[in-house]
Amino acid sequence: MSEERLRIAIQKSGRLSEGSFDLLKSCGLKVSRGKDKLYGRVHELPIDVLLLRDDDIPSFVADDACDVGIVGQNVFEEDRLNLEQEHAAEAVMALGFARCKLMLAAPKEWTFDSPEMLEGKRIATSYPGLTRLWLKEHGVKARPVMMKGSVEVAPRLKIADAVCDIVSTGATLDANGLKPVATVFESQAALIRRRAPFSAEKQATFEALLKRINGVITSRDAKYVMMNAPRSAVAAITEYLPGADAPTILELAGASDKVAIHAVCRESVFWDHLEELKNLGASAILVLPIEKMMP
Ligand code: PRT
Ligand code: ZN
DSSP states (O other): OGGGSEEEEEESSSTTHHHHHHHHHHTTOOEEEOTTSSEEEETTTTEEEEEEOGGGHHHHHHTTSOSEEEEEHHHHHHHHHTOSSOOSEEEEEEOSOSOEEEEEEEETTOOOOSGGGGTTOEEEESOHHHHHHHHHHTTOOOEEEEOSSOGGGTTTTTSOSEEEEEESSSHHHHHTTEEEEEEEEEEOEEEEEESSOOOHHHHHHHHHHHHHHHHHHHHHSOEEEEEEEEGGGHHHHHHHSTTBOSOEEEEETTEEEEEEEEEEEOSOOOHHHHHHHHHTTOEEEEEEEOSOOOO
């Protein structure tokens, strides 16, 4: 029955959309888009996809127009702070992409680099709720000035003295003669859902989706690491392997003092790690990607 399909809202185009489509794809879900491009359908699970502006996603999920959504934590938290009552949607899990920071920034020529420099100033921002909360927590009395876009030009236009804006590389602040002075909120994409219980069918689809997303996220940085090592170094190597459960130790043909160690590392494995493993006595180290993992 079509009304029992789980409806997921994702950003139509922008900084969240590629990551959202990639995540669904990694979950083995192919989205066929409708003619109007505002709607897509997944065949592998009973899921419909609605393509929206990111700002509309929290309220669409809250209002029952969608069941779940993928949105920046910055947008969801701001939406939550601007409501009098509890939000009808809740965050389920962080998704590890579209990372950015909401930062207070001031003109470069201001000499003093601490947040107190903002006392009594006007701060242009699209995030007045998060900005106000930070100012309150830090005992700084300043006035947020709401701007929907082009926040970074506000000081030059004398609309405000400073800004509170999303920063990723910092290039935009720099190009506008601004310097970051404090981090107000750290953000990444998150999965949100309506708090109200789903029907049994939707709940089953939601759980299947969650299981796949969890599998994708846990296997994203995970690597299968293999090496040979002196039997005496096994304990030190096991302790050193990043995010590994108990490794598998295998006999090596014709060598009594050496073994093969196989382990799943759940955290990123860097060149530095390999150097250290070599220092601990490991040789023939292989690091292999893991395509799928079901915890
Ligand atoms: O059209 P729609 O309303 O859907 O999209 P949008 O234009 O409102 O949002 P979009 O696509 O720009 O961003 C969606 C989400 O991506 C944001 O809510 C954040 O959670 C996240 N994100 C990650 C970012 C950035 N990085 C980012 N760099 N959102 C915005 N920016 C902007 C920022 O506002 C500033 O103008 O990029 C500029 C700064 O970038 P740097 O690299 O110069 O520091
Ligand atoms: Zn937006």
